[in-house]
Amino acid sequence: MPGIATMTQAESVEKIIGRLRMCGIKPTQQRVQIATVLFSRPQHLSADQVLEQVTALGERVSKATIYNTLSLFSRKHLIREVIVDPSKVFYDSTTLPHHHFYNIDTGALTDLEAIDVDLASLPVLPPGMIVDGVDVIVRVRRASEHAGD
Amino acid sequence: MPGIATMTQAESVEKIIGRLRMCGIKPTQQRVQIATVLFSRPQHLSADQVLEQVTALGERVSKATIYNTLSLFSRKHLIREVIVDPSKVFYDSTTLPHHHFYNIDTGALTDLEAIDVDLASLPVLPPGMIVDGVDVIVRVRRASEHAGD
DNA sequence: CTGCTTGCAAAGGCTTTGCAGAACA
DNA sequence: TGTTCTGCAAAGCCTTTGCAAGCAG
Numbered sequence: 001m002p003g004i005a006t007m008t009q010a011e012s013v014e015k016i017i018g019r020l021r022m023c024g025i026k027p028t029q030q031r032v033q034i035a036t037v038l039f040s041r042p043q044h045l046s047a048d049q050v051l052e053q054v055t056a057l058g059e060r061v062s063k064a065t066i067y068n069t070l071s072l073f074s075r076k077h078l079i080r081e082v083i084v085d086p087s088k089v090f091y092d093s094t095t096l097p098h099h100h101f102y103n104i105d106t107g108a109l110t111d112l113e114a115i116d117v118d119l120a121s122l123p124v125l126p127p128g129m130i131v132d133g134v135d136v137i138v139r140v141r142r143a144s145e146h147a148g149d
Numbered sequence: 150m151p152g153i154a155t156m157t158q159a160e161s162v163e164k165i166i167g168r169l170r171m172c173g174i175k176p177t178q179q180r181v182q183i184a185t186v187l188f189s190r191p192q193h194l195s196a197d198q199v200l201e202q203v204t205a206l207g208e209r210v211s212k213a214t215i216y217n218t219l220s221l222f223s224r225k226h227l228i229r230e231v232i233v234d235p236s237k238v239f240y241d242s243t244t245l246p247h248h249h250f251y252n253i254d255t256g257a258l259t260d261l262e263a264i265d266v267d268l269a270s271l272p273v274l275p276p277g278m279i280v281d282g283v284d285v286i287v288r289v290r291r292a293s294e295h296a297g298d
Numbered sequence: 299c300t301g302c303t304t305g306c307a308a309a310g311g312c313t314t315t316g317c318a319g320a321a322c323a
Numbered sequence: 324t325g326t327t328c329t330g331c332a333a334a335g336c337c338t339t340t341g342c343a344a345g346c347a348g
Contacts, residue, residue: 026322026323026327026328027322028321028322028327028328028329029321029322029329030328030329031328047312047313048312060330061329061330062329062330062331063312063313063330063331064313064314064315064329064330064331064332065328065329065330067312067313067314068314068328068329071313071314083232083233083234083235084232085232086232086235086236086238086337086338087235087311087312087337087338089235089312103278104281112271112272114270114271114272115266115267115268115270115271116265116266116267116270117264117265117266117267117285118264118265118266118267119264121263121264121265122261122263122264122287123261123263125289128291128292129252129289129290129291129292130289130290130291130292131287131288131289132253132288132289132290133287133288134285134286134287134288135284135285135286135288136266136283136284136285137283137284137286138271138280138282138283139280139281139282139283139284140274140278140279140280140281141278141279141281142277142278142279143277143278143279175302175303175347175348176347177302177303177304177346177347178304178346178347179303179304180303196337196338197337209305210304210305211304211305211306212305212306212337212338213304213305213306213307213338213339213340214303214304214305216337216338216339217303217304217339220338220339235312235313236312236313236336236337238337
């Protein structure tokens with residue numbers, strides 16, 4: 001165990017393993033490391049940032065595995081993909097329903113829980129279709145920013 | 150003027166030029182062609198689809214120009230970028246406020262106007278920040294679809 | 299005419315893939 | 324021990340960029 005292990009709740013490794021198993025995910029070493037980073041606290045991370053943080057923990061996981069694992073976790077609803085920009089996919093470690101602020105200027109993504117989306121007013125879905133999720137992204141920017149070029 | 154000009158309201162070319170000028174966009178031939186495609190009816194098109202439709206009109210516009218122009222139009226708020234998937238950016242020719250259904254299975258994007266987003270409940274924004282836009286994407290899929298792998 | 303635009307093709311960034319070796323049950 | 328996962332590197336896709344030639348006002 002690396003010396004910096006105490007920087008996150010490394011002691012909850014067992015909990016993380018349980019969580020993975022509960023979702024039908026085989027808890028390999030890399031997956032546990034990635035999950036440890038994701039669940040150390042609620043946050044939004046890009047694939048690259050996940051890689052950086054795993055590396056910062058003194059572990060080595062390949063980029064391919066990062067992508068595969070994040071994709072697997074999303075598919076299993078362990079985390080949620082938040083798409084704010086064509087080339088900026090974040091993985092949100094909080095699966096509780098909430099929405100997001102996206103700061104266009106800085107690229108920062110923050111949580112937003114006080115917004116109401118009236119799902120009751122949804123039109124009737126085509127037969128056999130179900131709602132998989134609702135994403136609300138409030139894009140904000142500096143007021144003084146130039147809107148055009 | 151190509152013979153297929155009547156397939157869309159080619160007669161509104163002047164209106165389109167006016168619209169571009171009103172937004173401070175120099176109405177070049179390519180831009181008018183692209184705008185003609187976009188505004189022929191309310192729709193959501195990817196860059197590639199715009200290129201296809203322009204080509205279908207018998208015109209030739211380079212891919213680079215398609216990208217540059219769509220980006221310019223968005224920046225000038227003539228159209229709106231809708232990001233539903235990391236590699237699926239649509240350009241919405243309807244700028245009236247509305248939201249979207251995204252069919253995960255088929256990739257189809259459709260309009261949705263009956264949803265209420267209670268913007269009044271937005272938390273206070275940091276000073277100097279303004280809301281640039283609110284995107285609501287309701288992701289739907291076939292009920293029988295397998296959720297995991 | 300002068301500057302902005304276009305087009306081509308190459309470069310760029312992020313993500314996926316194929317296959318051999320390693321790890322897990 | 325068999326299957327699944329990992330890592331590397333190459334390939335892939337979409338988008339952006341640089342530069343010379345062309346169009347708009």
